[in-house]
Amino acid sequence: xxxxxxxxxxxxxxxxxxxxxxxxxxxxxxxxxxxxxxxxxxxxxxxxxxxxxxxxxxxxxxxxxxxxxxxxxxxxxxxxxxxxxxxxxxxxxxxxxxxxxxxxxxxxxxxxxxxxxxxxxxxxxxxxxxxxxxxxxxxxxxxxxxxxxxxxxxxxxxxxxxxxxxxxxxxxxxxxxxxxxxxxxxxxxxxxxxxxxxxxxxxxxxxxxxxxxxxxxxxxxxxxxxxxxxxxxxxxxxxxxxxxxxxxxxxxxxxxxxxxxxxxxxxxxxxxxxxxxxxxxxxxxxxxxxxxxxxxxxxxxxxxxxxxxxxxxxxxxxxxxxxxxxxxxxxxxxxxxxxxxxxxxxxxxxxxxxxxxxxxxxxxxxxxxxxx
Numbered sequence: 001x002x003x004x005x006x007x008x009x010x011x012x013x014x015x016x017x018x019x020x021x022x023x024x025x026x027x028x029x030x031x032x033x034x035x036x037x038x039x040x041x042x043x044x045x046x047x048x049x050x051x052x053x054x055x056x057x058x059x060x061x062x063x064x065x066x067x068x069x070x071x072x073x074x075x076x077x078x079x080x081x082x083x084x085x086x087x088x089x090x091x092x093x094x095x096x097x098x099x100x101x102x103x104x105x106x107x108x109x110x111x112x113x114x115x116x117x118x119x120x121x122x123x124x125x126x127x128x129x130x131x132x133x134x135x136x137x138x139x140x141x142x143x144x145x146x147x148x149x150x151x152x153x154x155x156x157x158x159x160x161x162x163x164x165x166x167x168x169x170x171x172x173x174x175x176x177x178x179x180x181x182x183x184x185x186x187x188x189x190x191x192x193x194x195x196x197x198x199x200x201x202x203x204x205x206x207x208x209x210x211x212x213x214x215x216x217x218x219x220x221x222x223x224x225x226x227x228x229x230x231x232x233x234x235x236x237x238x239x240x241x242x243x244x245x246x247x248x249x250x251x252x253x254x255x256x257x258x259x260x261x262x263x264x265x266x267x268x269x270x271x272x273x274x275x276x277x278x279x280x281x282x283x284x285x286x287x288x289x290x291x292x293x294x295x296x297x298x299x300x301x302x303x304x305x306x307x308x309x310x311x312x313x314x315x316x317x318x319x320x321x322x323x324x325x326x327x328x329x330x331x332x333x334x335x336x337x338x339x340x341x342x343x344x345x346x347x348x349x350x351x352x353x354x355x356x357x358x359x360x361x362x363x364x365x366x367x368x369x370x371x372x
Contacts, residue, residue, distance in 0.1 A: 002067070002103045007057040013042055016057050019069050020093045021282060024149070031143040031274045035282040048235040049126035052077040057091070058107045060100045068094035070104040072111045073126060078230050079117070087112030087372075089122035090130070093150070094157070101157040112372045121166055121369045123148060127230055128223065129240065133169050133342060134158070138363030144303055145273045146341055147171070147365070158368040166369035169342035170351075172359035176302075176335045181327050183356045187320035195316065197264065199325045200255040205246050208253050212241050214263045215255065215308075222308035226344065249296060254325045256318055265318045267307040269326065271299035272339070300336040307350070319353050 007016040017038045024030035042057065044050045053075045060068035073088040089108045094101050108120050124132045131148045136155050143149035191197060202208045216237040223229045232240070245253075248270055256265040276295035280288030309318050330338075338357070342365060343350050 001062070002100055003061045004058050004103055004107055005061065007059050007069075010039065012059070013039060013057060015066060016042075016059055016069050016091075018282075019059070019066050022066075023093055023095065027149075028278075029140060029142050030149045031145060031277050032280070032282045033145075034277070034280065034284060034288070036284065047126075048233065048239045051233065051235060053126045055126070056107070056111065058104060060094070060104050062097075062100065067097065068092075068100040068104050070108065072108040073124075074111065074115060074117070075126060075230055077233075079115075082230070085116070085118040087115070087117045087120050088124050089120065090125045092123045092134075092148075092154075094154070096151070096153045098157045098160050102161055105161065109372055117372060119369055119371050121367050124367055127232065127236070129232070133167075133365030133367055135363060135365045137365075138171070141362050142274050144339070144341065145277055146303075146305065155366075155368075161370070163368035163370045166367045168345040168364060168366045170345050170361050171340060171342055171363035171365070172354070172361045173337060173339045174354070174357045174359045175337055176330055178358045179323075179327060179330075179338075180356070181324070184320040184323045184327075187317045188324040191317050191320055195264075195313070195318075196259040197256050197318065197321060199321050200257055200263075201325060201329075202250040202253055205248075205250050208245060208250050209241070211255055211263060212245055213237055215266045216240070218263050218266060218310060219306065219308050222310060222314075225311075226347065247296075251329055252302070254322050256321050264310045264313045265308065265322060267322045267326070268305045270303050270305050271295055271297075272301035272303055273299075300334060301339060302330065302335050302337070303339045303341060305341055307353070314349065 007013050014035065017033070017035050020030070021032060040046050053073060055071050055073045058070050058072065059066050069091060070089050071091040073090060075088060078084050078086060087108055089105070092104070094104065105120070112120055123134055124130065131146060133148070134154050135148070135150050139152060200211070216232055220231040224231070248268060252269040254267045255263050257263050273292055273295045276291035279291045307319070307322070340354065340359070
């Protein structure tokens with residue numbers, strides 16, 4: 001018999017977070033989160049996402065053992081401002097038993113029907129900066145700190161339960177040796193002159209901080225046309241600024257500004273923390289932070305996390321400036337591999353940016369949708 005219980009206390013939420021540690025215990029591709037970090041994400045008093053969202057955390061039990069988990073989420077900005085009558089689900093993990101998946105999803109349907117919502121979609125987090133999608137290809141590739149990993153049976157559970165694939169995302173990689181500077185050096189000089197633009201590079205986090213609010217404003221503007229986009233609020237900007245910006249190597253944050261000091265493009269790249277997180281086993285102490293620090297300073301794998309260009313400057317080769325700056329930084333650091341985080345498969349504009357580097361699609365993932 002399967003029973004579902006809501007996780008409310010810190011102890012229950014810790015069990016919720018730890019379930020995939022057990023599920024993927026000997027899996028060399030799964031990358032664990034930092035437990036205290038996940039607890040903060042689920043804390044209504046700390047995560048500003050709860051200003052515009054509500055979430056409920058459920059655990060599935062069979063023979064007194066945890067066999068699955070799910071989060072039922074309503075993003076009220078999405079429902080009210082965009083008129084998308086959608087209930088989301090995320091942080092979904094389960095043993096290979098479709099009945100457990102079905103029982104967990106019933107809790108999501110209950111929340112949706114109670115609020116007169118029309119369809120369910122997932123897995124996805126509270127906002128666009130959270131993890132998204134179930135892996136459908138690339139099960140033998142190591143995950144990243146900003147994606148969920150899963151086994152092939154997840155997708156088959158959804159298909160058995162009448163779900164349709166909704167949004168598809170691709171992830172690709174290319175060796176840094178594929179990057180030929182002559183592809184963007186000329187365009188870099190031309191674009192800088194024509195539009196009176198200049199790159200901003202940073203050596204310290206203190207130098208980055210005064211520009212971060214403008215970067216988030218540009219993020220909201222440049223991603224607004226994507227179908228799944230929900231803008232980041234001012235309170236969320238402050239939260240992400242404190243939580244993430246100080247953690248990112250300043251030399252991997254690149255901005256492009258115009259003559260009036262407006263930011264017209266930005267990009268954030270991070271070293272791969274995957275192996276460091278695996279060694280840390282979800283804990284910062286006693287040695288977890290040392291593994292992360294080593295990866296931050298020594299990793300030769302780089303992950304392109306975010307890239308955004310102001311709508312007025314899209315299709316004007318402004319990314320040539322960004323690529324030129326990264327080329328010199330990566331060369332200096334001895335970077336070997338470049339990875340791209342999930343991008344919508346139908347976002348051809350962003351895929352076009354990378355075509356000269358011979359990217360290989362090595363993972364696919366998607367969200368699943370069902371009418372209530």
